[in-house]
Amino acid sequence: MSRWLFRKFQDRHIFILWAIFFLALPFLVSNRFIITEILAYSLFGISFNLMLGYVGLLSFGHALYFGSGAYTMALLLIHFKVNIFLGILAGMGTGAVFALVVGFLSIRQYGVYFSMLTLGFAEMVYFIALKMRDITGGENGLAIVRPPLAIPGLFSVSLESPLRLYYFVFVFLILSLFIFRRLVDSPFGKVLDIIRENESRARTLGYNVEKFKLIAFVVSGVFSGLAGTLYCLIIKFVHCGDLQWLKSGEVVIMTLIGGTGSLYGPIVGAIINTFLSDFISLLWQRWLFVLGTIFVIFVLYMREGVWGEIQNLQKKLARKS
Amino acid sequence: MDILESVPIFVFNGIALGMIYFLIAIGLTIIFGMMGVINFAHGALYAIGAYLAYTTTLHTGNFWLSLAVAPVIMFGVGIGEYFLLRWLYGVEPVYQLLLTFGLALIMQEVTIIIWGSVGKPLPIPAIFRGFYDFGIFTYPKYRIFLIVFTAAIAFIIWFSIMRTKLGAMIRAGTEDSEMVNSVGINISRLFTLVFGLGASMAGLGGVLAAPIVGVEPFMGMNILIISFVVVVVGGLGSYGGAVLGGLLIGIIQSLCILFFPAAAAVVVFAFMAVILIVKPEGLLGKVEVNR
Numbered sequence: 001m002s003r004w005l006f007r008k009f010q011d012r013h014i015f016i017l018w019a020i021f022f023l024a025l026p027f028l029v030s031n032r033f034i035i036t037e038i039l040a041y042s043l044f045g046i047s048f049n050l051m052l053g054y055v056g057l058l059s060f061g062h063a064l065y066f067g068s069g070a071y072t073m074a075l076l077l078i079h080f081k082v083n084i085f086l087g088i089l090a091g092m093g094t095g096a097v098f099a100l101v102v103g104f105l106s107i108r109q110y111g112v113y114f115s116m117l118t119l120g121f122a123e124m125v126y127f128i129a130l131k132m133r134d135i136t137g138g139e140n141g142l143a144i145v146r147p148p149l150a151i152p153g154l155f156s157v158s159l160e161s162p163l164r165l166y167y168f169v170f171v172f173l174i175l176s177l178f179i180f181r182r183l184v185d186s187p188f189g190k191v192l193d194i195i196r197e198n199e200s201r202a203r204t205l206g207y208n209v210e211k212f213k214l215i216a217f218v219v220s221g222v223f224s225g226l227a228g229t230l231y232c233l234i235i236k237f238v239h240c241g242d243l244q245w246l247k248s249g250e251v252v253i254m255t256l257i258g259g260t261g262s263l264y265g266p267i268v269g270a271i272i273n274t275f276l277s278d279f280i281s282l283l284w285q286r287w288l289f290v291l292g293t294i295f296v297i298f299v300l301y302m303r304e305g306v307w308g309e310i311q312n313l314q315k316k317l318a319r320k321s
Numbered sequence: 322m323d324i325l326e327s328v329p330i331f332v333f334n335g336i337a338l339g340m341i342y343f344l345i346a347i348g349l350t351i352i353f354g355m356m357g358v359i360n361f362a363h364g365a366l367y368a369i370g371a372y373l374a375y376t377t378t379l380h381t382g383n384f385w386l387s388l389a390v391a392p393v394i395m396f397g398v399g400i401g402e403y404f405l406l407r408w409l410y411g412v413e414p415v416y417q418l419l420l421t422f423g424l425a426l427i428m429q430e431v432t433i434i435i436w437g438s439v440g441k442p443l444p445i446p447a448i449f450r451g452f453y454d455f456g457i458f459t460y461p462k463y464r465i466f467l468i469v470f471t472a473a474i475a476f477i478i479w480f481s482i483m484r485t486k487l488g489a490m491i492r493a494g495t496e497d498s499e500m501v502n503s504v505g506i507n508i509s510r511l512f513t514l515v516f517g518l519g520a521s522m523a524g525l526g527g528v529l530a531a532p533i534v535g536v537e538p539f540m541g542m543n544i545l546i547i548s549f550v551v552v553v554v555g556g557l558g559s560y561g562g563a564v565l566g567g568l569l570i571g572i573i574q575s576l577c578i579l580f581f582p583a584a585a586a587v588v589v590f591a592f593m594a595v596i597l598i599v600k601p602e603g604l605l606g607k608v609e610v611n612r
Contacts (some may be wrong), residue, residue, distance in 0.1 A: 058415050060422075105597050112418055113436040113557070116549040117597070123546045124590035131583060245542060249422065256419060289430035296423035299416055300408055 015181060018264060022170055032162035033234070038274045039169045040231040041251075043176055045258065046265025047223035048251045053260035055216050056196035060115045061102065061122025063247030065095040065221040067238075068125070069228025071136065076239040077144045086146045086230045088172075095225020096218050098125070103217040107210055119245060126243040141239025144232065159233070165296075169230050176223055180263055182221070193214055223311060253295045259305025268307045322563060324579065329458050331579045332572055337464045339571025344526030346546040346555065346563040347478060348519025354495030354558035355515055357414055362402060362543025363419040366395055366520045370527025371536045372436050376445050381543045384446040385531070390523035391528045394479035396581075399520020403513050425541070425557020433538045440537030447455035467529050474525070482560055491515060495558055565604055 022039070029035050035223035048062045076082040076090055093125035098314040106117035129136045136142070149168060159165045183189050191212050203209050232238050241247065250273065259271025273291070280287035302309060346568065349363050370391040371488040377387035446598045474547050482488040491512055493501045504506040527540075547570065555566025558591055570589050596603065 051431060052415075056415075058418060108601065111355070111414055111554070112353070115357060115418060116553060117593075120546060120549050120590055120593060122554070124587055127586035131586065181527060190384070245546070249426065252419065252422065280461055286430050286434055288426060289434065292423050292426035296405075296427065299420045299423055303412070303416060 011181070014264060015177065016059045016070060018078065018267065019174055019179070020144045022173065026163055027167050032166055034274055034278055036162070036166045036169050037231070038231040038270050039166070040227050040236050041171045041270035042267040043173050043230065044224055044227035044251055045115075045255045046177065046180055046263055047220045047227060049255050049260055050180065050184075050216055050220045050223075050271065051112050051262070052191065052252075053262070053265070054192045054196065055213055057107075057217075058252070059118040059217075059220070060113045060245070060248050060252065061118035061120075061159065062220075062224055063243050063245065064098050064118075064122035065224035065248060066228040066231070066251070067092045067129075067240075067243035067300065068098050069225030070232035070238040070242050071129070071228075072225070073229040074142050074144045075135070077147060078142060079276065080151075081147070081149050084149055084233070085150065087147070087149070088226065091232075092222045092225045093231030093309075095223075095228070099218045099224075100214075101219020102212045103221075105241050107213045107217060109317050115314060119248065121244060122243065122248060126240060126245075129240045129243055130164055136240060137238075139240055141237055141241075143236070144236050146233055146236055169234065172226065172230060176226065177263065180223075184263065188212070255305075256303075257295060257298050257305055259307035259311075261304055261308045262311070264266060265307035268310075269305065326458065327579060328576070330460060330484065331575045333464065333468070335465050335572030335575030336568060336570070337576055339510055340468060340475070340528050340531045341567075342548060342551045342571055343475060343546075343563055343567035344471060344522045344529070345544060346551040346567055347475075348522045349489065350552050350558055350560070350563045351482075351495070351515055352519050353552075355498060355512060356406075356417075358406065358417045358421065359521070359549075360402075361545065362419065362425040362428055362517070363523050363548065365432075365575075366523040366541070366542035366544070367527040367530075367544055368432055368536070368541030369398070369536065370395055370524030371431055371443075371531040372527075373524070373538060374528040374531040375436070375441060377437035377535045380490055381488060384443075386529050388525070389400040395524030396517040396521040398524075400518040402520070402532045403516035404550075406516075407509070418453065418548070425545075429538055429541060430539075436536070436538070438538055440535055442535040443531045445501075446534045463532060466589060467533075474522075478522075479560060487514075492554055531598060547589065550589050553593055553603060554596050556603025556605070557606045559603075562603055562605040 024042055025035050026032055044066055045061070051057050051059050051062075072091040072094040073087040078088045082090075088271060102118060102121045104215065105121065106114055130138055146159050146165075148156045148158050149164075151306065157164065159168060170247075191202065194205070194207070195209055195212060198207060202212075209273070228242070231242075238282055254269035254273035255266045256269070257272055258267065259265030276291065276294075280290050284290070304312065345363060345367055347399055349360060352358060352360050355455060373391040373394060374384065374387035377390055378384045402421070405424070406420060409420060410589055445461075445463045449461075449466050451462055452459040453462055453465055454577060480488075490506055493506075494508065494511055494515075498512075501511070509536045526544075550568040551570050552563065553566075554570060555562025555564070570592070573592060574585060574589055581588075
């Protein structure tokens with residue numbers, strides 16, 4: 001029995017377990033606002049980790065795709081009162097466009113160069129947004145009214161109930177996770193593996209490395225944009241801070257704490273990050289100090305992250321039984 | 322006043338700004354050249370330098386003391402950071418970057434814990450208050466001092482790198498650190514020294530900038546990002562690139578404030594994008610090696 005339990009524990013089962021976990025979560029935790037936030041951050045982390053964990057490039061400007069997605073949603077809602085699905089699609093589109101432009105300019109660069117450039121371009125957009133105060137609201141941001149979940153002529157359901165909003169976001173997370181699973185297991189994902197492990201070999205085998213990296217970057221931008229639109233719907237607010245380096249830093253931190261080695265690590269990171277920031281910020285305003293310290297400890301001692309350690313433990317148990 | 326008459330003033334402002342950028346970029350670029358690490362905490366070191374100037378001036382009334390105090394303390398901080406980095410020897414380089422980012426965040430939070438989150442002004446030292454009259458335009462004395470002083474520092478750095486034995490080791494280290502090690506030079510001690518010196522230059526930049534821009538906790542991250550632009554434009558790993566990149570970015574930024582203020586924050590990034598397309602390795606960079 002235990003042998004079966006540990007050895008035949010495949011990715012598919014983990015996926016299902018996570019889905020069950022998130023289905024049940026609203027009944028385990030009373031603060032539904034926070035757990036809905038966790039869903040959006042998980043999606044952001046998963047998209048970010050496609051670059052860090054699967055392509056091996058550390059983007060330091062992912063706030064750009066997240067924040068621009070959130071802003072697209074907010075601006076479309078405020079000025080045009082668009083349908084919720086249209087807002088989400090537009091946010092994903094914005095993420096894609098920004099990722100395409102930034103990716104085009106920086107994807108050829110290696111290692112630290114790539115990190116510096118993605119950070120630089122993201123900050124550029126942040127400064128522009130800060131200057132265009134009339135449109136973006138600057139640091140004060142924009143408040144939105146959450147639109148109903150509706151398809152014109154068919155149905156319209158209010159999302160003001162926390163539980164309904166939670167499951168609405170949940171559907172997007174699970175769908176995205178499913179797409180990401182298919183993606184990393186597809187031939188495309190395998191090519192990304194080769195590129196990460198040995199780029200010159202991938203090149204010699206005839207793969208257009210830049211093209212693969214750019215596609216991965218755009219996919220990452222699209223889903224970061226999606227996470228941004230969902231986040232905007234959850235907190236009903238967007239401000240320039242959503243585009244700033246600290247937001248990019250936050251996704252880097254939670255992804256690493258969770259673990260970069262698999263799709264599910266960032267989810268663990270999002271859970272830890274959200275609960276921790278929520279809990280510590282009640283006691284002490286400088287919670288970033290605590291988060292930074294935990295992050296440094298993880299970089300020094302636990303580079304595989306919490307999820308990586310759990311997987312190692314599971315493998316160890318499988319060998320013993 | 323006619324807008325063209327103020328051009329020389331803004332060019333000088335740009336040079337002053339550019340020299341501060343140079344002090345940050347030189348540490349970034351040489352540390353990268355030797356260790357392949359971009360130090361994300363370099364901006365935080367600059368910010369702490371500025372805060373040390375603030376505290377020294379506040380308690381002793383003597384700004385000049387901080388020109389000595391800050392670089393020494395930052396030298397220590399830099400060495401401390403290097404020892405942490407050495408922990409990650411042989412690990413994938415991305416983790417070194419992540420470590421420096423974590424340290425940057427911690428340092429920024431520590432400055433807020435110690436000095437508060439509200440920015441503070443720092444008066445210009447008494448003997449450099451006022452203006453020099455150059456006939457066609459007048460210019461603040463302190464900025465003239467800043468330009469002359471940093472030019473002297475830049476010369477000393479250039480001389481040490483190009484004309485001394487230590488400099489030869491450092492240059493060799495940026496070419497091939499393993500080879501330097503194998504000919505009997507203690508590369509680890511050399512790295513420590515370079516990291517410490519780079520940190521103290523960043524601290525010095527903070528001290529010099531403080532009377533002009535004041536101090537605030539997020540100044541570090543802001544200047545770090547501009548310094549990235551500087552080293553990308555100038556060419557990562559090159560001394561000349563740090564000088565040229567610093568001055569170019571400083572002057573462009575400053576002139577943009579004069580002619581087209583709305584775009585001042587953006588123009589340097591646009592400039593970087595152009596450089597990346599035209600000359601990806603930077604103006605004075607060598608051909609990019611696959612790291």
